[in-house]
Amino acid sequence: MPDATFLDSTELVLNMGPQHPSTHGVLRVILKLDGEKVLGTDCVIGYLHRGVEKIAENRTYTQFNPYVDRMDYVAAISNGLGYCLAVEKLLNVEAPPRAQAVRVILTELNRIASHLIWLGTHALDIGAVTPLFYCFREREEALKIFENYCGARLTTHAFRIGGLQYETYEGFEREVKAFCKMFGPKVDEYEELLTNNRIWMGRLKGVGVLSADECKEYGVTGPMLRAAGVKWDLRKAQPYSGYEKYDFEIPTRENGDTYDRYVVRMQEMRQAARIVEQAVENIPEGPILGKVGKVIKPPVGEAYVSIEAPKGELGYYVVSDGSTQPYRVRVRPPSFVNLQALDRMVRGGLIADVVAVIGTLDIVLGEVDR
């Protein structure tokens, strides 16, 4: 923490947050400033701490499932997938092919919805107000599909251990196809608004640079790592839930600055729509729930499963002591790990860059604090 007592006469300690709109929640950043120049930062987290990992120890495996949605609440379906895969690994069962295809569709739609929130709020932080409304308009379409499928828009509780609870509704495939068709031109629209905009480029290019080596040192994953030029995507590297069947690319850039991360995420949205299109074309017929009992009682053991969430590598480590309740659930949230790099990215920059960098980190404080 920057020491407030022995400052030079020109230095200043300033609190940014926890009520600051551009910290995307309740992140508090203590900035040490020299004029507008940032000399150092210190993050204070925990304002949204609910003890989710501890709650898991007092719930059965099925009962804990809705709680994981409340960590990264803009990408709740990805969280559910990670948890379900981890428990399925413990139980040594696999979801049936139909369930896997529907899981991929919903998870990728959720990736689009999450990236749209990121784009809208990030652009709003920089000063471009218009994209926010367009992003939320398209996100609404994705959320409508979630609502029709499982009855909730945000904290969906869409997946169950061993597969799915709900069969797809009538018109699911049509709606998903319509969304994919509509979505491509909309991304072009966002790009038209932002990609070549001189203010956007001026604010983002060369800001918050994080090289590939630094990314690896900090454990930064997801679009931030790919923007630094590392071609690492868990959907390709260790495919889960049938991702090996789909043809998609991993977008990468080389500079690792905020602008590159923007480009990578835009490309990722297009790729996600591509995966959804392929998956919805042939959803296999068959059961939606694998062979799991009503009471889930995994054998003694432990399992770690990591998936590619919209924000990076999301890991679930579940330890079973043979009872109906997990002995320990540990979550490796991408936002929390990515947030470590904040100090490295903003040191030496200006205050306005802090806002841009927090935006590009794409953090969700529900996940950072858990």
Place this chain on the structure above:
Amino acid sequence: MVKLLKKIFLWDLIAGLKVTFRNQNPKYICTEQYPAERPKVAERYRGAPRLNINPDNGETLCISCNLCALACPEDLIVVTSERNEQTKRKDLTTFTYDLSRCMFCGLCEDACPVDALELTQDFELATYTREGQIWDRQMLEEGPRPTRYKC
């Protein structure tokens, strides 16, 4: 050269403005006029709970099996019953549902073997106080009466 001209004539900003004006068309308006027009929520929407009754004789469908109370992660359902000596079955006496702690995960309705407990499409559950958030059997069977706003 083209690049320079584009820069001088603010082409990047004009391109962005074109998008804005393209979207000005009133047919793209997607705002919901909420209190005036009630939105149609999805069929599977998980809202206010309801305890279904048999429409023919008005008796509850609940068989007091207590499975919903066991399934609930927040442990907010309390079911009590007494044994009916004539039919040798359990009769439901009270059923309380603490709506202030409910997170609408739907595990209780999944657990119900006779489709007695159901999460309905009623979504207007906001109140000014916590009073009345613990629903008893009568409230669960009748359902909430949301305020109708005049606009």
